[in-house]
Amino acid sequence: MKIQVTRSSMSNFEEYIEEIKELWESHWLTNMGVKHKKLEKELLNYLDTPNITLFTNGHLALECTIEALNLAGEVITTPFTFASTTHAIVRNGLKPVFCDINLEDYTIDVDKLESLITEKTSAIIPVHVYGNICNFKEIERIAKKYKLKVIYDAAHTFGITIDDVSVANFGDASMFSFHATKVFNTIEGGAITYKDERLSKILDGIKNFGITESESVEYVAGNAKMNEFQAAMGICNLRHLDKEIEKRKVVVERYLERLNNVNGIKICKPQPGVKSNYAYFPVVFDGYKLNRDEVFERLKEKNIFARKYFYPLTNSFECYKGIFDIQKTPVAQYIADRILCLPLYADLDLNDVDRICDIILNS
Numbered sequence: 001m002k003i004q005v006t007r008s009s010m011s012n013f014e015e016y017i018e019e020i021k022e023l024w025e026s027h028w029l030t031n032m033g034v035k036h037k038k039l040e041k042e043l044l045n046y047l048d049t050p051n052i053t054l055f056t057n058g059h060l061a062l063e064c065t066i067e068a069l070n071l072a073g074e075v076i077t078t079p080f081t082f083a084s085t086t087h088a089i090v091r092n093g094l095k096p097v098f099c100d101i102n103l104e105d106y107t108i109d110v111d112k113l114e115s116l117i118t119e120k121t122s123a124i125i126p127v128h129v130y131g132n133i134c135n136f137k138e139i140e141r142i143a144k145k146y147k148l149k150v151i152y153d154a155a156h157t158f159g160i161t162i163d164d165v166s167v168a169n170f171g172d173a174s175m176f177s178f179h180a181t182k183v184f185n186t187i188e189g190g191a192i193t194y195k196d197e198r199l200s201k202i203l204d205g206i207k208n209f210g211i212t213e214s215e216s217v218e219y220v221a222g223n224a225k226m227n228e229f230q231a232a233m234g235i236c237n238l239r240h241l242d243k244e245i246e247k248r249k250v251v252v253e254r255y256l257e258r259l260n261n262v263n264g265i266k267i268c269k270p271q272p273g274v275k276s277n278y279a280y281f282p283v284v285f286d287g288y289k290l291n292r293d294e295v296f297e298r299l300k301e302k303n304i305f306a307r308k309y310f311y312p313l314t315n316s317f318e319c320y321k322g323i324f325d326i327q328k329t330p331v332a333q334y335i336a337d338r339i340l341c342l343p344l345y346a347d348l349d350l351n352d353v354d355r356i357c358d359i360i361l362n363s
């Protein structure tokens with residue numbers, strides 16, 4: 001049987017049917033209906049944060065937030081991320097400035113950040129990659145000093161806390177993705193959590209054609225609303241999330257048992273005070289008997305599909321060639337060339353984890 005890098009969590013079928021039943025009575029399918037409102041409330045509670053706005057996906061949540069915060073000029077970010085982060089900056093007419101990552105947790109290297117700030121810099125968009133939390137204290141210090149906005153790409157960090165504080169509360173705003181492949185999914189979906197409650201009205205307008213009242217259109221905007229079926233999926237999945245994360249933890253522990261302390265295989269150390277969501281299991285092959293691409297191929301021959309995530313770096317995308325003067329990011333390049341995310345999902349059988357580790361260790 002094929003093993004993919006991930007497998008979407010789903011509540012049981014009857015539970016979802018029960019949740020969407022009333023939609024057949026109300027005929028209210030989208031535009032901030034009862035399911036949307038209910039999910040919003042539950043997420044505020046789960047993420048322990050004061051403000052949230054839901055979107056049809058994480059990417060548009062980020063694009064709309066960049067717009068809502070009126071950013072201009074240059075935005076500092078990292079290239080070790082999904083295409084979405086950099087595209088959201090560029091699609092808003094802004095220039096991405098690429099900061100390198102650090103070798104420990106692959107988040108933005110705060111020691112290199114300040115030297116990239118110019119008079120045109122308006123914001124920093126760091127990424128909590130794989131659920132590793134950025135050095136948010138140092139980022140906050142720098143942002144304050146230069147009066148920059150901070151939006152976290154928190155797509156990987158749903159439900160994570162550090163010293164009992166939810167990651168949803170860092171910076172000016174944080175974007176979460178509820179895509180099918182993420183720890184918590186609404187099929188497609190996403191949200192922004194934020195500090196300033198005045199953003200709420202602006203984001204609600206931007207995600208709905210700029211309509212702010214029934215006869216008033218204040219912005220030129222598109223459509224990025226979450227529909228009732230997505231929200232209902234979220235309500236169902238949220239009920240089981242803690243259990244799903246527990247199951248992921250068991251899988252991760254088995255991987256660690258087998259792969260930790262193997263020469264040439266590098267695994268991120270857990271960050272102090274962080275309650276993880278066990279979203280990914282990234283492994284760096286550096287000086288191992290097989291290189292990353294060889295491991296990827298050996299697994300593929302056995303119908304096991306790991307993922308070169310993140311590779312390539314966003315600052316090497318064809319679409320940016322010749323458009324920006326692109327900063328070199330040697331550490332990000334080094335990691336992107338050696339990293340592989342191994343299959344990880346709640347129902348991944350421990351025998352399969354052993355099989356994957358056997359292939360890696362005994363090839």
Ligand SMILES: *Cc1c(COP(=O)(O)O)cnc(C)c1O
Nearest residue numbers: 057058059082084155177178179
């Ligand atoms: C998934 C993801 C996104 C985009 O989210 P969608 O909900 O798929 O639009 C953005 N950034 C990162 C790092 C992601 O992993």
